[in-house]
Amino acid sequence: MMTIVYAGKHTITFTVPKHSHETWEVIYCTSGSGTMTFNQGTTIPYQTGTVICVPPHMTHVNSSKEGFTNLHLNIRDAALFYKTPVSFVDDRNHFILNAFMAAFHHFKEGAAENDTLLTSYAYLIVSYVTKYCGARFHNEIVEEIMTSLIHNYADCNFELDKYLESLPFSIDYLRKLFKSEIGLTPHQYLSDLRLQTAAEWLTSFGRDANMTEVSRLCGFREPLYFSRMFKKKYGVAPTHYLLQQEMPEAFTADSIKLFPPEGDA
Numbered sequence: 324m325m326t327i328v329y330a331g332k333h334t335i336t337f338t339v340p341k342h343s344h345e346t347w348e349v350i351y352c353t354s355g356s357g358t359m360t361f362n363q364g365t366t367i368p369y370q371t372g373t374v375i376c377v378p379p380h381m382t383h384v385n386s387s388k389e390g391f392t393n394l395h396l397n398i399r400d401a402a403l404f405y406k407t408p409v410s411f412v413d414d415r416n417h418f419i420l421n422a423f424m425a426a427f428h429h430f431k432e433g434a435a436e437n438d439t440l441l442t443s444y445a446y447l448i449v450s451y452v453t454k455y456c457g458a459r460f461h462n463e464i465v466e467e468i469m470t471s472l473i474h475n476y477a478d479c480n481f482e483l484d485k486y487l488e489s490l491p492f493s494i495d496y497l498r499k500l501f502k503s504e505i506g507l508t509p510h511q512y513l514s515d516l517r518l519q520t521a522a523e524w525l526t527s528f529g530r531d532a533n534m535t536e537v538s539r540l541c542g543f544r545e546p547l548y549f550s551r552m553f554k555k556k557y558g559v560a561p562t563h564y565l566l567q568q569e570m571p572e573a574f575t576a577d578s579i580k581l582f583p584p585e586g587d588a
Contacts, residue, residue, distance in 0.1 A: 357387025
């Protein structure tokens with residue numbers, strides 16, 4: 324079973340002698356810079372925010388002129404299939420750093436009930452490695468728009484067009500660029516984000532759900548418009564969706580209209 328079997332931290336360090344591990348080692352540079360050299364002569368430079376993944380039994384040396392600090396995890400049975408070391412840089416949200424810090428904390432805490440958490444963090448971090456080593460990053464302006472939408476989707480007063488107009492590109496160009504990378508326009512992405520959140524709120528609130536409150540929490544100013552958009556996406560009104568979650572056996576393909584996922588013919 325995949326899990327974290329060791330979590331460590333280097334304070335200001337200049338050299339780590341040649342060594343290897345029986346498991347995958349995943350290293351996050353938290354400050355400084357340097358170079359990691361491997362037994363086949365490969366070198367990988369790193370700096371703050373760089374993540375390096377070292378395969379099992381591969382000897383490596385870590386050296387830095389200015390000194391570095393890092394967090395490092397050893398993951399047993401990691402579902403990584405690279406034959407050589409891989410590296411990438413954390414994104415601006417630092418989600419991967421947060422995962423490393425949480426895994427380090429729970430490992431050092433040593434509580435038996437943390438075993439499940441360490442397994443979960445192992446899967447999460449391995450998923451990040453697969454994502455960032457297997458796909459390119461989005462265009463920087465696309466990342467900026469996505470971050471803004473995620474931060475503002477719950478604000479009823481957020482004006483997407485006004486935000487796009489504040490960027491140093493034409494709105495038409497931004498729409499085309501965003502859709503080419505994400506598959507949706509910024510407006511569609513924002514709407515989907517709000518509606519997916521609404522579905523989560525409905526499930527969370529259960530029978531206590533107030534549709535006006537849910538619509539406001541998800542950035543919709545008008546409950547009727549929210550209900551119409553929700554039905555367009557999920558095929559049923561919010562109240563029926565709530566009942567469907569509570570009594571799924573009562574809702575079959577014969578009792579409600581089922582829609583294919585968006586984008587399917």
